[in-house]
Amino acid sequence: MNTAAPRKPTTPEEFLKGFFRRHPALKAHAPSKVVAKSGGSGAHGEARQHGSEIHLFPKFWELSPDTQDFVFAHEIGHFILSEFGLSKAIDVCKSLDIDPWDSDKLPFGQFNQDEAFADSFASYFLDGDVKRRYPPWASLVEVVLGKSKPAQRVAARFLVAADYFQIGNIVLYGRWKNHRGKIIRFDQDKYGNPIVEIEPIPKGRKSNKIMGLFKFWRADVKEKALAEQAAQKAKQEAEAATDNAMKLADRMDDEPDEDDNDDDWEG
């Protein structure tokens, strides 16, 4: 008999102690209460989030330790998302180029955005798989946790995730690809295209180079950027026209005063 085999936890207290020792980063998101439930009907799965509480059902205790951890982190994910607000999260999805309604493309084979988020959240903290396989969803987790601003990171995320160019990489650039430089930043140009900033090596007095990453552009992104710029310009022109009209009106108001002054001189 192997008495050294680790004993599975049998109570929420035992489980929590081990869970937060294994995943200290999740301590900050600990549920307010964890309750072992007897289940009964069998309608419930292994665990369920209920407000800031997590309920553990009999099936939970039969799971392997790794699965228990994932299920538990998944339930925390449900709570974090409900605190943030699903509709707000859907707005964030748009800025991250995630279509939360496209159920064929949800991560981890999930069938709805709520479950997809909960799995992404668990994976973010437990195995990091979401960062490699579904980078936009890893970004979504970061935004929901308040760790990241969506728009400025999205381009970088995709490219870093492509696992090809990363900040700090030494690259060759220029027409003949004979200049050396270091990638220091990913961003977007005024048309919404991903760009990269490269610091020449040796730096000397040379300024950094900013260049586009693609030879082809997304039509919708460019058209949206142009429409926004046109709207901005129209707004400025309208404001300038109003300003001019007001200045003109001021001047016309002033003129009779000058006449009055003239009268005074004469008088």
Ligand SMILES: [Zn+2]
């Ligand atoms: Zn769930």
